[in-house]
Amino acid sequence: MLNVIRSEAIRIAQRRTLLIWFGLMAGFAVMVNTVMGSALSASTGGLPTPGVSLPTREELETSSGIVAGLWSASNMFGVVTLSLWAFFTAQDYSSGLIRLLVASEPNRIRLLAGKAITLAAFTALAVTVAVIANIVAAPAIGGSGISTAAWGQDLPAVLGKAWINLYLSQLIWGALGLVIAVVSRSAMTAVSLGVGYVLTVESVVRMIDGAPVDQLLGTTLGAIAKGGTEVVSYQTAATLGLGYGLIGFIIAGLVFVRRDVTD
C-alpha cells in the first residue's frame, strides 16, 4: 500500500494543479468572508444562495463566528474537492496510464485505496489552506457592524472542530468525485455532475414541497461541515454522509475490480 501511496503522491504533487486546488480553496474562503458582512446587512441571514448557506447574525457573533465562512462555503469547497479528486482519478484513464498501473500493481483494490488515501492527505492540506485563509479574511466581517468580541474564546478548540468537520465533509465530496470518475472514466463528466448537482439539482429539489431536503447530499455535507444544523443533527449528518461515502466506495471498488482495462 505504501508503494501505491508514494507513487500517487509523486503524480499528484504537480505544482500547477496544487496551486489551482489550494488557490480555489483560499479564494472561496476569502470571498465568502468578504461578502458575508454586506450580505447580512441587507438581511437577517439564511439567504438562498446556490452552494452557499450564509449564517445568521447571531451565529456570527458567537465564538464560532470566526469559522462561519468555512461552513458557509463548505459546498463550494466540496465542488472543488470533488473536481480535483475526479481529475486525478480520470487522468489515469484519459492518459492511458491505468493500463500500466494495473499491470504493475494487479491488486486493484490496493491501487484504488492508495489513490484515495493520497488524495485524502492532499485534501487535508487543502482544508488547512482554507482554514488559514478564513482566519486571515474573517476580520472583514467585523466591518459590517457585527460584534466579533466573542471570537477569541476557546479559539484552538473552535478551529480544531471546524477543521475536522470541514475535512470530513470534503472527504465525502472527494470520494464522490472519485466514484463518478471511476464509473465514467471522465473528469469532465464527474465535474459537470458535481457542479450541476450542487448548483442546480439541490436548489430545485428544495423548492418542492415535502422533498427530503434534510437528506440531500449538499444539506448533509453542509451540516457535517457546520457541526450540525437545526434541520439535521451532526450525528445524523455524519452517519448519512459516511453512508454516502461507503456506498460510493463499494460501487467504485466493484467497478474498478471487475471492469476490463481496455483503454
Place this chain on the structure above:
Amino acid sequence: MTVVVTENLTRQFGQVKALDAVSLQLPKGGVIGLVGPNGSGKSTLIRTLLGLIRATSGTAEVLGHSTNRPGEYASRVGVLIENPAFVGSLSAEKNLLSLAALRGIPASRVGQVLKQVGLAGREHEPVRSFSLGMKQRLGIASALLTSPDLLILDEPTNGLDPAGIVEIRGLLKTLAKEGRTVVVSSHLLSELESICDHLVIIRFGKVLFNGPMSQMLERTGAYIDIDTERDADRSALAKALKAAGWKVDVTADGLRVHAAKNRSAELNRFASEAKITLVRIAVAQESLEDLFLEMTGRTDGELAESRAAVKGRNK
C-alpha cells in the same frame, strides 16, 4: 522452458471473438514476434496475459503462474501497452519515479533505464514536449524498470524514425542476449523479421503460425510470374495448369505459378502445347512479407471483407 502457455484462450466482445481458442507455447529467451494486421487480436492477447482483461474461456499462464493471479508474476514482467502513457505535465524522470515507487524499485534505477534508452539529459523535460519517438523510448524505459525476465512490448517502434527503429531493434536484441524473453508485437512482419527468433502470426483471433523463424522461412517458396499474349487466354491457361496439378494464382497482371525456377521451360512448353503464347516469364523467390500478407490478407479492405464474412458465419 516456456514463458507463456495458453490453452483454448477465448475472449469475445459481443459477436466478435477477439481471441478464438488460442493455444500457444512461447519459448523462454530470445525475441518473439507477435504479428498480425490491425484488429487481429494481438493487443487483446497481451492484455489478457497481463490480467488487464479476463478471458471468456480457456486458460493462460505467464512465467508458470495463472493469469487469474497476475500479482504473482507482475514484478517479473515489463510492459509497454499500445501508446506509451504518461502524465504529460510531469517530467520523464518524475513519471518513471512514480512507476518505480509503485513497484518498490529504488529511484537510482530510473537514471539507468533513461540512459539505456538514450534519454539521459532529457529527464527533466515535461513528457508533453516529447516527440512520439521519445515517448516510445520512455515507454520502453518504464518497461525495463524491474529488470524483467519477460518484456512485453506492444508496437514499440510505432512513431519512430528509421534510425530510431534500428536503435530500438538493437536494444531488443541486446536485452534478449542478456537472457530476457522479449515479446514484441507489430502489424508489420518486415519490422521484426530481422530480430525475431520465434514468430506468432495471428489473424481474427486465431493463430496462423507459431514456431521458430527458421520454420517460417522454410515456407517461403519460389514462384514464376507469367502473362499471356491475349487476356482471354489467362483463365483458360489457369484452368489447364490447375488441372495438370500446378498451383496457380490469378494476379492483377497475369498468373503466379508456385514452382521452382527450373520449371519455367516446362511451363512455357505447357502453354505452347495449349496453343497459348506467353509474353512474360519471370522467376522469383517469395519474401517473408509476401507469405505474411498471403496468410493475413493484403489490404484493409480485404481484411474488412473477411471479418464481415467471419461475423456472418458466427451469426
